[in-house]
Amino acid sequence: MTATVVPPAPPTPRSPSGSILRPRKATGWRRFKSGLASVLFVLAFVAAAIPLIALVYYVTREGLKVFSWEFLTTELPFSQRSVDGGIGPAVVGTIVITVGATLMAVPLGVLGGIYLNEYAGKSKFGALVRFLSEILTGVPSIVMGLFIYTFWVLRVKEQTGFAGSLALACLMLPVVIRTSEEMLKLVPHELREGSLALGSRKSRTIRTVVLPHAAPGIVSGSLLAVARAAGETAPLLFTIGATQTANWNLFEGTNTALSVQIFGNANSPYIPAQERAFGAAFTLILIVFVATALARIVTVVYTRRVSGKS
Amino acid sequence: MTQVLDPPASGAAPEPPPPLVGGPRPPGYLADRTFRIVAVLAGVMVLVILALIIWVLFDNSLEWFREEGIGSVFSLDWAPNEGKYGAGALVIMTLMVAVIALLLAVPVSVGIALFINEIAPRRARLPIVFVVDLLAAIPSVVFGLWVLRQLASPLADIYADVHNLVKDVPILGDVFGDPSASGLAIMTAGIVVGIMIMPIVTAITREVFATTPASQKEATLAMGATRWEMIRGAIFPHSRSGVVAAVIIGFGRAVGETIAVALVIGSSQVLTENVFAPGDTLASIIANQFGEASGVQRSALIGFGLVLLAMTIVLGIIARSILRRANRRLGIA
Incomplete structure (x- = not known):
């Protein structure tokens, strides 16, 4: 609702005359600082996205090695060492619970x-x-x-x-x-x-x-x-x-x-x-x-x- | 307004007006009453559940308090085979994990919140929020598995490097002490928990930042401030207490995080100041030991649950009262 109220970013007056009534344009160090801050905020988002992507990629890569319809429906093996067997009971359990x-x-x-x-x-x-x-x-x-x-x-x-x-x-x-x-x-x-x-x-x-x-x-x-x-x-x-x-x-x-x-x-x-x-x-x-x-x-x-x- | 006046009149047969006093109860009276009562009961459920949790945990941890005395809450020794059931070391290590998590998560969360609110183009906001949502949706156990299997050993190398760098510095040398070879350590747990609490801290700080009146932001910009100066001059002062509340809520979540921590912290109940060494937290020790525990140990672990509950409740109350006060101030301003 505020979207309609807020005017489209007021254009900063760009007059070369530099009247004292016009706001001073940010220059040099101040502009650099602001830009740096913006970059840091973007980096923060990247820092959050990296673990997400890394995790999803790794789990998908490892998971697809065994993932199949059979894997989803076969009973659990009795020994952890066993290569056979799937996770059927766990899928069923997760669903019913x-x-x-x-x-x-x-x-x-x-x-x-x-x-x-x-x-x-x-x-x-x-x-x-x-x-x-x-x-x-x-x-x-x-x-x-x-x-x-x-x-x-x-x-x-x-x-x-x-x-x-x-x-x-x-x-x-x-x-x-x-x-x-x-x-x-x-x-x-x-x-x-x-x-x-x-x-x-x-x-x-x-x-x-x-x-x-x-x-x-x-x-x-x-x-x-x-x-x-x-x-x-x-x-x-x-x-x-x-x-x-x-x-x-x-x-x-x-x-x-x-x-x-x-x-x-x-x-x-x-x-x-x-x-x-x-x-x-x-x-x-x-x-x-x-x-x-x-x-x-x-x-x-x-x-x-x-x-x-x- | 006209829209409202002509709703589908399907079931709106004219009902007789309710009698003023006495007389037979009008149709629908009972249904109305019942519905109300059911709704109230649903609300009461929350109260009942919370009361039950507190009572049941207290009741079942009594044995621990009785055998060990209330001082056992502060005792640093946890050695069930020697009959020592102190919670102190675990409380401290829980706080260590939570503090590490906050140190990592809060700056990033504030950054993301500002990125979404102030910098990202309107169109990009939804996808960005979605990414953060997905991070929040990943189950704790999957985080634990990932860190355990992929991240732990490279982290061990980094820990070793950091340790070599600072080992001769007085305090730092102890805090960043000899790393565990497996990479399973308090620090590792702190990192995972940091990633896990980031979405909630981001969500709350975003909300808080968004309450800054547009007029204030525009005023600073109109005065010629850069975007960063606007953020520092208008948004930060306005939302200081809200951010504090977000940090406290994040702290509460960090303290209660269980499964990921249980997988990556290395399960050692000896108190250490070395963040690169294995440790254990109140939550993770319950997950790892409750299954095989019995007698006083079991009672003690339930007591740990109670301590954990008390911590999260206190933190929750503090955060809420800060938020409420901030809101009230806003209402007046």
């Missing part, structure tokens, strides 16, 4: 966002929830793993994929709440008033008018949260156990995940295990990047649609 976490965290998070934006307003309790949710965002993922282990796994006396889902859901929840609130905030008030004026109750207004309007943003934010969750290791380390065979059952039996496989194999002295770690890392990056890109695309398409309308 992440989906499980999403099914818990996203509906709850969206409802939390609805509470904060539609009901809480500026109330004290709303402020408290908002504050705690921000604190919860900062809780380290390993602490979440410890929490679910001591709170859930010790109680049910079984490591399951579901325990992992619980830990991931706790991590995702505050993120989804925050995105939902931000997105709901963007819904114009006139829409709510229009719906209410037509006699819709608040809950109906929210369900049929407000939520659909905010949906693309919420979907995009949730996708980002899912992408992050899919790559998490620490919350799963003690909660899901280990397995050699694919386990589609979230609630029974131990499970495994891509991230946990990478962690377990990264330090292995055996080359095949290291190769599997890179294959798994490549798979994981692929999943995470696709989800992140999807989220971006949703956002871009959405903002284009909205700005095109108004």
